[in-house]
Amino acid sequence: MKQIQIAIDGPASSGKSTVAKIIAKDFDYTYLDTGAMYRAATYLALKNDLSAEKWSEIVALLDTYPVSFGRGKNGEQLVFVGDVDVTHPIRENEVTNNVSWVSAIPEVREKLVDLQQEIATQGGIVMDGRDIGTVVLPHAELKIFLVASVEERAQRRYKENLEKGIPTDLETLKKEISDRDYKDSHRSVSPLKPADDAIHFDTTGVGIVEVVNFIEEKAKKILDK
Numbered sequence: 001m002k003q004i005q006i007a008i009d010g011p012a013s014s015g016k017s018t019v020a021k022i023i024a025k026d027f028d029y030t031y032l033d034t035g036a037m038y039r040a041a042t043y044l045a046l047k048n049d050l051s052a053e054k055w056s057e058i059v060a061l062l063d064t065y066p067v068s069f070g071r072g073k074n075g076e077q078l079v080f081v082g083d084v085d086v087t088h089p090i091r092e093n094e095v096t097n098n099v100s101w102v103s104a105i106p107e108v109r110e111k112l113v114d115l116q117q118e119i120a121t122q123g124g125i126v127m128d129g130r131d132i133g134t135v136v137l138p139h140a141e142l143k144i145f146l147v148a149s150v151e152e153r154a155q156r157r158y159k160e161n162l163e164k165g166i167p168t169d170l171e172t173l174k175k176e177i178s179d180r181d182y183k184d185s186h187r188s189v190s191p192l193k194p195a196d197d198a199i200h201f202d203t204t205g206v207g208i209v210e211v212v213n214f215i216e217e218k219a220k221k222i223l224d225k
Helices: 016-027 034-047 052-064 099-103 106-120 132-136 150-163 170-186 208-223
Strands: 005-009 030-033 067-071 077-081 125-129 142-147 199-202
Touching (some): 005 016, 005 132, 016 030, 016 125, 030 106, 034 067, 034 077, 034 106, 034 125, 052 106, 099 106, 099 170, 106 125, 106 132, 125 132, 132 142, 142 208, 199 208
Parallel strands (some): 005 142, 030 125, 142 199
Antiparallel strands (some): 067 077
């Protein structure tokens, strides 16, 4: 049976992960949250008081405590560094506010991109991040670039954080998301930008079901060819 690679890129809280998980489940594909991998690397860097200048030590930690994924009893995707479950710690504000500089380290990106590409060779995959269509899966059959207003993305993250019990101030969140957008799109290595052949979709005011249906229709057209 024909399988394809689906790359979903976009800024923070544009709906990438939520949408990608649903599509992967519907198509019985592998889902890979690349953002979680960079958050895991950030978690290791912070836990060991490492700065960008100590990039070789961060890479060494990724060798010692490799990032892997599992599945919880309720179907939740679990993230591990070594044998430590960091699913929830990597979503804390400290990690969120530092992930941009860690993910901008060329050697860290190279290591994680190699792993992402290796996983992608194993069959149908839905991968979301910021450089999937441009760097990780440049030959993906379907590339989607999701965007949404800062206001809406802040509201989404605010709601998510409250549900997880993470103390959050909405106005602070708006600034953090705006700052993250700037850092991600202006970094020298693999900046956030749409692939030339990506399909743009503005999710502002659009429900998850509508976004999923839009992408799945595009995927089915490719599969039917």
